[in-house]
Structures are given as C-alpha cells and as structure tokens.
Amino acid sequence: MGGDFGPRVTVPAALDALERHPSLTILLVGHQDQIASVLKRLGHSEHPRIELLHAETVVAMDERPTFALRRRKDSSMYIALQAVAAGQAQACVSAGNTGALMVMGRGILQMLPGIDRPAITSAIPTMRGYSHMLDLGANVDCSAEHLLQFAIMGSVMLKAVAHIESPTVALLNIGAEEIKGNEQVKLASRLLAEQPDLNYIGFVEGDGVFSGKADLVVCDGFVGNIALKSSEGLARLISRKVRKSFSRNVYRRLLALLARPVIHELQQQLDPGKQNGASLLGLQGIVIKSHGGANRNCFAHAIDQAVSEVEMNIPGRISEHLEHYLINSSDPASAGRSNYP
Amino acid sequence: MGGDFGPRVTVPAALDALERHPSLTILLVGHQDQIASVLKRLGHSEHPRIELLHAETVVAMDERPTFALRRRKDSSMYIALQAVAAGQAQACVSAGNTGALMVMGRGILQMLPGIDRPAITSAIPTMRGYSHMLDLGANVDCSAEHLLQFAIMGSVMLKAVAHIESPTVALLNIGAEEIKGNEQVKLASRLLAEQPDLNYIGFVEGDGVFSGKADLVVCDGFVGNIALKSSEGLARLISRKVRKSFSRNVYRRLLALLARPVIHELQQQLDPGKQNGASLLGLQGIVIKSHGGANRNCFAHAIDQAVSEVEMNIPGRISEHLEHYLINSSDPASAGRSNYP
Numbered sequence: 001m002g003g004d005f006g007p008r009v010t011v012p013a014a015l016d017a018l019e020r021h022p023s024l025t026i027l028l029v030g031h032q033d034q035i036a037s038v039l040k041r042l043g044h045s046e047h048p049r050i051e052l053l054h055a056e057t058v059v060a061m062d063e064r065p066t067f068a069l070r071r072r073k074d075s076s077m078y079i080a081l082q083a084v085a086a087g088q089a090q091a092c093v094s095a096g097n098t099g100a101l102m103v104m105g106r107g108i109l110q111m112l113p114g115i116d117r118p119a120i121t122s123a124i125p126t127m128r129g130y131s132h133m134l135d136l137g138a139n140v141d142c143s144a145e146h147l148l149q150f151a152i153m154g155s156v157m158l159k160a161v162a163h164i165e166s167p168t169v170a171l172l173n174i175g176a177e178e179i180k181g182n183e184q185v186k187l188a189s190r191l192l193a194e195q196p197d198l199n200y201i202g203f204v205e206g207d208g209v210f211s212g213k214a215d216l217v218v219c220d221g222f223v224g225n226i227a228l229k230s231s232e233g234l235a236r237l238i239s240r241k242v243r244k245s246f247s248r249n250v251y252r253r254l255l256a257l258l259a260r261p262v263i264h265e266l267q268q269q270l271d272p273g274k275q276n277g278a279s280l281l282g283l284q285g286i287v288i289k290s291h292g293g294a295n296r297n298c299f300a301h302a303i304d305q306a307v308s309e310v311e312m313n314i315p316g317r318i319s320e321h322l323e324h325y326l327i328n329s330s331d332p333a334s335a336g337r338s339n340y341p
Numbered sequence: 342m343g344g345d346f347g348p349r350v351t352v353p354a355a356l357d358a359l360e361r362h363p364s365l366t367i368l369l370v371g372h373q374d375q376i377a378s379v380l381k382r383l384g385h386s387e388h389p390r391i392e393l394l395h396a397e398t399v400v401a402m403d404e405r406p407t408f409a410l411r412r413r414k415d416s417s418m419y420i421a422l423q424a425v426a427a428g429q430a431q432a433c434v435s436a437g438n439t440g441a442l443m444v445m446g447r448g449i450l451q452m453l454p455g456i457d458r459p460a461i462t463s464a465i466p467t468m469r470g471y472s473h474m475l476d477l478g479a480n481v482d483c484s485a486e487h488l489l490q491f492a493i494m495g496s497v498m499l500k501a502v503a504h505i506e507s508p509t510v511a512l513l514n515i516g517a518e519e520i521k522g523n524e525q526v527k528l529a530s531r532l533l534a535e536q537p538d539l540n541y542i543g544f545v546e547g548d549g550v551f552s553g554k555a556d557l558v559v560c561d562g563f564v565g566n567i568a569l570k571s572s573e574g575l576a577r578l579i580s581r582k583v584r585k586s587f588s589r590n591v592y593r594r595l596l597a598l599l600a601r602p603v604i605h606e607l608q609q610q611l612d613p614g615k616q617n618g619a620s621l622l623g624l625q626g627i628v629i630k631s632h633g634g635a636n637r638n639c640f641a642h643a644i645d646q647a648v649s650e651v652e653m654n655i656p657g658r659i660s661e662h663l664e665h666y667l668i669n670s671s672d673p674a675s676a677g678r679s680n681y682p
Binding site: 061062063064099125126127137140141172173174177178179180181182183205206207208209210211219221222223225226227228229230231232233234235236237238240241242245246252255258259262265266269 | 515587
C-alpha cells in the first residue's frame with residue numbers, strides 16, 4: 001500500500017517479479033478490495049502464486065514511527081512484518097514510511113545480537129564498479145558506537161554477499177585529515193581503527209563516495225540520506241540539461257537521435273533510482289525498502305533484491321560472522337560509550 | 342600560498358584577474374622568493390598593480406584552526422587577513438585550510454553584530470537558475486540558533502546582492518514532513534517559522550537542493566559540505582562515464598566530435614568547480630574561499646568573486662539589513678538556546 005502510488009505500482013510490479021522468478025510466491029498485504037480491483041484490471045483475478053493478506057489501515061508517510069508501532073497493528077506494514085516473523089514470508093518489501101519500517105522491523109523481527117539499530121544500505125555506482133553505503137536514512141542521530149556497528153554489519157555483508165575477502169571501510173567526513181569532522185566521527189574513527197578485523201582506511205570526503213575509494217562508506221543516516229539524495233538531484237538536473245541542450249535546434253536533435261544508444265546506456269548505468277531496493281541490515285529477517293516514488297520497474301527491482309537476499313540468507317550469514325566481531329568489539333565499544341562527550 | 346598548488350596556480354590566476362579588472366591591485370601574500378620566482382618565470386618581475394607582502398610561514402592543511410590563530414601570526418593567511426583588517430586590502434582570497442581561515446577571520450576581522458560564526462555560502466546551479474546554500478563547511482556542529490543566523494545572513498545577502506525581494510528559505514532535511522530530522526533541524530524549523538521577515542518555506546530534501554525549490558538552503562557545515570562534495574563526485578563520475586561511453590568505437594568517437602560543442606556547453610553549466618569562490622559570510626570584511634584543488638582558471642574566478650563583493654559592499658549591506666532582523670530575532674533565539682536539548 002505504501003509509496004506515492006500504492007497498489008497501482010506495487011501490484012503490477014509483483015506480477016513482473018513473479019514472471020521473472022518461477023519459484024516465487026507473493027503475499028500482497030493491504031486493503032483487499034483495492035488490491036483485488038487492481039489485480040482484476042490487470043486480468044489476474046486469480047493467480048496461483050499470489051495470496052492476499054487483508055490489512056484494514058496503512059501507516060501514513062508523516063506518522064511518527066513509535067506511534068505507528070503502538071497503534072497501527074492493523075496496518076499493511078505491521079501485518080507484512082508479522083508474516084516474516086511468523087515464517088509465513090521470507091522477506092518484506094515496502095515503499096512506505098522509512099522510520100516506521102525501521103521501528104516496526106526492530107519491534108517485530110528483533111535485532112541481531114550485538115546490533116542496536118537497523119541501518120539502510122544500498123549499492124552505489126562508482127568509478128571502480130560498486131560500493132555500498134550505510135546508513136542511508138534509518139538513524140538520524142548516531143553515536144560513535146552505532147557507526148562502529150554499521151561498519152561491522154556492512155563489512156560482514158560484503159564478505160558474505162559480494163565475496164570480498166577484506167572489504168575496505170571508510171568513514172564519511174568533511175576532510176581526510178584526522179582533525180576534521182564532528183566529535184562523533186572523530187571518536188568513531190578511533191573505534192574503527194582499534195578493530196583488528198575491520199579493514200578501516202580512514203576518512204573519505206563526499207566526492208570519495210563515487211570514486212570508489214572504499215568498498216563500504218559508513219555515515220549516520222541524516223548525512224547519508226542527504227548525500228545520496230543530493231547526488232540524485234544533481235543527476236536529474238544534468239539529465240534535464242542534457243535533454244534541453246540536445247533539443248535546441250534541428251542539428252542537435254539529429255545528433256541526439258544518433259547518440260540515443262549511448263545516452264540510454266549512460267542512464268542505465270547511472271540513475272541511482274535504478275538501484276532501487278535498499279536493505280535494512282541488522283534485523284532478524286529480510287526487509288527491503290523501496291523508494292517512495294518508485295515506478296513499476298523500480299519496485300519490481302526491489303522485489304528482485306528481496307529474492308536474492310533470501311537466496312543468499314543474508315541475516316543468517318551476517319549473524320554467523322558477527323559473533324567473531326562481537327568478542328573483539330565489546331571492549332572498545334563500551335570504552336567509547338563512557339568517553340563519548 | 343594555499344591550496345594544492347600554491348603560487349604555481351595563485352600567481353598566474355592573479356595576473357589573469359588583473360587583466361580582466363583594470364582598476365584592481367593585488368597584494369600577493371606569502372614567501373617572497375617563491376612568489377618572485379613564479380612572477381619572473383611568467384615575465385612579470387615588475388607589475389605596476391602587484392605588491393608583495395612577505396610571510397615567513399604558511400598554515401598547513403591539517404593544522405588545528407585554534408593553533409593556527411595563536412601560533413601562525415607570521416603565516417600568509419594571518420598577514421592577508423590583517424591587511425584587510427587594516428584597510429590595506431578590501432578582500433582576502435585563499436585556497437588554504439578552511440577551518441583556519443574561518444577561525445582567523447573571526448579573530449582578526451571580527452563578526453558582524455548579532456552573528457556568532459561565519460558561514461560559507463556559494464551559488465549552486467538548479468533547474469530554475471541558481472540557488473545559494475549555506476553553511477558549506479565552516480561549522481561542523483551547529484545549534485538551531487546558528488542555523489537561524491545563517492538563514493538571516495543568507496536572506497539578507499540575497500536581498501542585497503541578487504535583488505530578490507523576499508528570498509525563499511528552506512532547511513535541508515531528510516524528509517519534508519514536520520516529524521522528520523534530528524533535534525537541531527526540528528528546533529531550527531520552529532525558530533525560522535517564527536521570524537516574520539524570513540520567507541521560510543519549510544524543509545527541503547537533498548534532491549530539492551538542485552531543483553531550485555528555495556532561493557536559499559540552510560544546513561550545518563558538515564551536512565552541507567558532504568552534500569555538495571558528493572554531488573561533485575557524482576558529476577565527475579558521470580563525466581568520466583560519458584567520455585568512456587563515447588570512446589568505445591570509431592562511430593561513437595565521431596559522434597563525440599560532432600557533439601563536442603554540446604558537451605562543452607553542458608560542462609560549463611554544470612561543473613560545480615567552475616562556480617569557484619565561496620563567501621565567508623558574517624565577518625566584518627570580505628573573505629573568499631577557493632577550492633584547494635582549484636586550477637588557474639578556477640582561482641581567477643575566486644578573485645573575480647572578491648572583486649564583485651567589494652563593488653557591492655556585501656558586509657556593509659548585510660550589516661544594514663541585519664539590524665532590522667536582530668530586533669525580531671533576539672527573543673526566539675534565546676528561547677531556543679534554553680530549550681535546546
């Protein structure tokens with residue numbers, strides 16, 4: 001039901017995903033009548049691999065997460081997460097209220113041992129391929145230890161999923177020098193450097209995110225969200241200017257026609273919207289957050305992401321690797337806590 | 342002496358600026374021998390509108406700002422700012438250590454009455470033309486009242502300089518809804534809304550920066566710096582991918598040749614490095630910060646920026662307009678202070 005378009009986008013996207021994954025079954029959680037009417041319009045009143053799970057209400061985009069957790073037990077988001085907790089589903093995909101998804105996820109699915117908060121992570125295109133960044137918006141105020149936990153989770157995920165033996169980890173900061181940054185980043189840097197099993201390479205500046213200097217860029221959710229969305233905004237501005245520039249006269253329009261395959265290829269490679277489907281790491285279950293503004297294709301991509309996380313058993317593998325770190329990290333983390341200004 | 346290249350870039354850039362501005366005189370502050378040798382190499386051992394001001398040391402890029410203020414009184418940065426304070430120069434342009442420039446600027450030039458900290462602002466290209474953003478890196482930890490002061494300064498600057506009668510002001514946040522964001526942004530939003538003379542339009546997300554939703558986007562320096570540099574990083578990534586994509590085969594290389602004027606035009610419009618020369622607002626004097634990595638053209642652009650701020654008497658005009666705000670803002674600001682969690 002979530003996102004800017006609700007079932008109009010999520011239902012056709014689900015049908016696309018079912019076509020791509022023959023062993024997939026989808027539970028559509030939300031208002032039965034609304035979903036049924038979209039399914040009917042699309043000629044799929046009956047589908048052997050779709051089940052409907054009725055939810056009376058929805059979590060509004062501007063609802064406080066804690067309110068949602070307490071009072072929206074009949075919402076599509078709550079019921080979908082419960083389905084995961086009950087083993088009825090193996091993953092939940094939502095384009096709804098991010099804060100509510102995180103707080104409900106934590107409340108219903110529980111955290112992995114040693115992790116306080118879920119963090120949102122996503123692959124981002126770089127000069128060298130792809131890097132991952134976290135947190136992208138789940139946590140607005142993070143302590144240094146939270147940043148350390150994000151670094152460990154992200155690192156473990158890259159080992160398990162991307163098969164990078166020793167992923168390089170950097171902290172996002174406003175300068176590469178030790179003296180730069182706010183208190184929390186400076187303290188986090190010391191905590192990360194103390195971890196023998198983290199391949200910590202120091203600070204990276206905003207422009208370093210896309211240069212691919214690190215496999216994993218760690219930051220608090222406020223900064224990460226704004227960095228990513230600003231970049232998306234600039235990418236849209238560039239794309240708009242390109243279109244305008246290529247349509248100025250007949251000659252340029254002809255040029256644009258000739259260059260169309262190149263432009264299309266570039267758009268495919270670069271549009272961060274195409275990388276839709278960010279993971280909420282740290283939960284005892286798979287939760288994928290889609291952009292609120294995702295269209296059919298993008299939302300289907302978020303479902304693909306869920307399918308591949310199920311196949312790779314991400315939370316299980318993070319959990320296995322975590323045990324090793326937690327033994328090492330418990331000391332510096334608590335030292336960090338008491339030192340925190 | 343500052344930036345990644347020192348006199349190799351700043352001296353030729355100064356010569357370019359002198360050519361463009363017939364009434365300009367430049368004081369080159371730094372190590373006499375080094376500057377003289379660059380001038381000589383460029384065939385300008387003598388120039389009627391260049392004076393040399395010797396400085397024995399420089400502020401290093403990784404030096405603590407407060408240390409620099411106390412111990413680097415013989416540095417080029419200190420002596421250049423003193424020249425402004427003494428009325429010997431009307432503006433200072435530096436590519437050096439940003440934090441030191443801000444702290445020294447505050448110590449030597451003093452703040453405008455009612456303003457606690459300088460903020461770095463710059464024009465950024467948007468869908469609708471240009472917006473301004475501040476702070477871009479001078480202040481890593483800002484209270485809600487600092488954000489309010491930035492909003493007032495920026496607003497006054499846009500009135501005075503860009504002749505916008507009632508500039509729209511937005512706060513950078515991770516969502517447009519009232520409940521989103523960290524404590525400081527939420528409190529700042531209330532403070533800004535209480536200001537009768539500010540045209541405050543609420544929160545804007547990262548992607549709203551480049552859509553031009555507001556004439557002025559206010560944020561703390563940590564977030565602003567990372568948002569801007571991330572965007573620059575993505576712009577560079579795009580530019581690299583474009584070059585690569587257009588050089589894949591002979592046909593595409595031909596296409597690139599034909600499209601060269603379009604691509605050049607786009608680069609001109611979009612490269613944020615081209616908008617070099619950010620203002621340190623709030624000081625009783627004009628200080629322009631250049632990118633450390635600025636080349637000759639970019640550094641000359643920062644000098645142009647200084648010339649136009651002198652011509653427009655920015656600090657004087659901000660000061661005039663400020664008086665009006667300060668009467669209105671003193672109450673909510675101090676209320677904010679006591680409420681701040």
